[in-house]
Amino acid sequence: MPEDYKPWTWKPPEGFSALDHTSSRQDAHDKVSGQAVYTRDLDFPGMLYAKILTSPYAHAKIVSMDTSKAEALTGVRDILKYNDPDIVFENSTGGYCSSQYNILTLPGTSDFFQQPMGVVVVADSEEICDRALRLIVIEWEERPFILDMEESLQPDAPKIMPDIVRLNPSAKDPNIVQTNTTEIGDIQKGFAEADKIIEYTITRAPNTTAGVEAMACVVQWRGDFLDIWPHHTAHVEPMLSNPSLPSIGLSFVSLGYGSIQADIKSPPKDRKDPLPPICEANKISVTMPYQGAWYGGIAWLGYSTAFIRMAAILAKRAQNRPVKLVYDESNFYLTGDDAAIYRCKVGAKRDGTITACDWHVVGPFGELHIDKTHESTKIPNLRNTQEWALINQGHHICFRHGSQCCVPHNIMFDHVAAEFGLDPTEVALKNDGCREHDWDWITRYQKENGFPQRQSLREVIKLGKEAIHWDKKWHAPGARKLPNGRMHGLGFVHINEWSWISGRQFACLILRDGKLTIIGMRADHGMDTESAFRHSVATEAGLRYEDIVVQQQRSDANTYRFWVPGGSMGISQNTPQLVSAARELKRKIIDYAVRPASGVPMMPGLQSGSGQSMFPGKKADELDVKEGYVFEKANPINRRSVREVASAFWGDDPAIIHPTVPALSGLTLNGKPHPQMYIMSRQAHFMEVEVDVETGEVMVTNLVCVNDVGHLFNRRGAEAQQYGGAIMGLGRSATEEKIYCPKTGVGLNFNNIGYNIGTMNDYPEIKCIINESHLGYSSYGACGVGEDTGASLSGITAGAVYNATGKWVLDYPVTPDKVLKALGKI
């Protein structure tokens, strides 16, 4: 750990308090008035529209395609087919991600229902595109499909994607993507030490982002120059300028994702390497409009990259007219969170101490299933066996990432508590720790590394239990029937927070009017990290919050950008560098104030240009900056506004700029937790339900979310992440799932009517409680909040239903039919 760079030991400036509910977001008026322009809203003169065919089959190859009728349709400008030389060449460089195979720009074979593929039409309007697509006659060869991963793992399973480019050299035929086992400690010894071994199976159906703005991308060429307005969560320029590497992988490497770097070391053998770039990096200009939420999802990135690549190809053929490539709402169901089967075996002692946990997971995403349990407990013996196979369901990787870890983690605590008749909050505390270390060891670590000596889990559990009156309400499973005939239940989940530190380059400029601009590209998905950025820079530099803006939406040639453009952990990732920059800026403002100013006064009344210092005879250490004024500490009425100071140096514009701030070292090392860093902040969530045993309905009557955010920058923003995350988590836990027809592989509920997202009336008011332990690794000890709340709550319903009825329903989402089945009613 670098000794000289420990942002958690930094103290916030005197008087620093979190933003309150009256500090306006910079995007507020745009969004509330409907004037915010999203990628889908863009409309340029001469713009053409493009749409891609989506596959009507779960797995089928195009044998032939007749586009003559579509070509004859008035208003159709171009039709690009999967076998066009332009696209065959580009197909080998389509976006990909850790789905372990190449996502082609325009494949001729569909691997799942509604996959974008086959043909793209360019026309004068979206409507004409739709009509033209319907006129295209396609001869299909249907292929066998598999929807179930366990079926796909069988040695005699049909090879379901023979044409794809596999990126993982260890992948085995026919359909296996990855198999691995991670063992920590000695699992057999752990089971031998247990008083009881508990076994159970958890199943999760696939769910999806159900994002709100369907993908769109506008592209225009100006000769050799390329202008892009994407709907995207990553940085675009490297993907188009260096196709010799898998494009999205490159982007992630440039962002520091070590795990994906590993994939890149084995590029597919048939890649024509090196390929010429679509455009050189210094000729690409990206403008990032507002983005309707889509919550990341690594699998998304491959598609949106392929999408941008496609738009660039089409625009080139459109002879410099802007082309808007749009997708319909079916793209919300392309990717999502993982379906998985977890076969779990847990060894525990009577007092709730867990001695071993062993998970056999059939599902995507490697050993991450056990990572958070390892990071947030002292359990000494853990094993995770992973089997991941191809299925014809699109790419389920993750979005609002982490639920694949949180669900088995919390169900384990519920089971141990149930087995020994214990309170699950006590079982959680009993096992609290970090990577096999108990809390005494962590306390010593805290002391040695400048952290406060606190146990976050104890604090968040106490706050949550008090808020929900846990001790009064907790009861044995199935023991409390309410006067209305329903069964009362309590649920509890807990986990660590997740944030890694990295940071990128961005610029902070003080302009001649004394206002400050932070420049750095980031896709705006609404998490409002900007307010925290503005607040921390304002307070550290001595400026006013309202005098600072983030200009985030344009990036030329890949220059300035914030870490994690998709939104994850934005505050904890970026504030260390912003604070460093702000401190440097403050020093510079004072330096300018004492320096003799030369030149001509820019405005009447400004006493600059005299060749004199604004604070004659004063030294830098005698001055300070607050609220936009430089003042003499010993005589505060002797003051000048930052505007006056900046204006005096009128020859420079921007007047003051921060220097390069070094990137922080990561909390991760090659995709693994850094061996010397322990994630000490925790969150705990508490839910009260009523279960109707006649209908199986589970009504949430009370929800309390407690997050230890380490240090709070923006109360309003943190709470928004808590309740927004909670609503998504509850959806994943109880209502949301993608349903496929087992006979055809076609999605049956891929729309907002069939896919069940909760409404205003489906959930009670959520009590959001913030704890500040200062145990995070970011500035002042801050850590993340939003992503982990959505992930951790995605398993809460099963525990609450068990407490209400005494029956386990471990098949997510926990829908009424499953509850009735568990009750033996159907």
Next chain:
Amino acid sequence: MSEKEKKTNEGERKEGFGHISRREFLRDAGLVIGGSTMGSIAFASETEAQQQVKESDVAKDPCSEESADITTIELTVNGGKYGFRVEPHWSLRQLLRDEIGLTSPKDWCGGHGACGSCTVIMNGRPVLSCLTLACECDGAIIETAEGIAKAKHPIIQSYIKWNAFQCGYCTPGFVTTAKALLDRNPDPTEADVRDALAGNLCRCGTYQQHPPAVLEAAEALKRK
């Protein structure tokens, strides 16, 4: 399944997987043409443009796809008067976005009437502009979030203050629905607000902040 099957997809995209036309959807669902109702609120009076169209009326309907007629309509949008020649299948959302250039009527659900993000106020009540045919809007008075902001209605400030948005994509739909509620019920309860907004989806999960924002706007209106 291993046997090679050959099929053509002509027509299938139209019939098979939800790609039915708006006209067909409206007819099949027997929905109100010219202003589909939002949430669970029932409205006492219907304007001329909100008549239920029966199956037998479709042929006579100027908005019918069978009719090649271009209809001329006049309408008021955010206080400005407009005249348009509209094609029979155009939705009100299309007209507001493509012809007038407004951005607030959004599309989340693909025009299936399932999300509320396209909500505008038509003749005083919230309607889903994706399911409202433009040719039925002759004489209509339309308000969008842009107009509500321009008129400095307190709902805008109170939404900003209460942070009743994240990505903001669904927000104009909430703002219009909430404003329509306040127009007809200046003193709503929290339950009234929740009921009125229950037809609007928000993927960012901002639900919690809407009731206090709307109730505060109601207070501000009373003070005016």
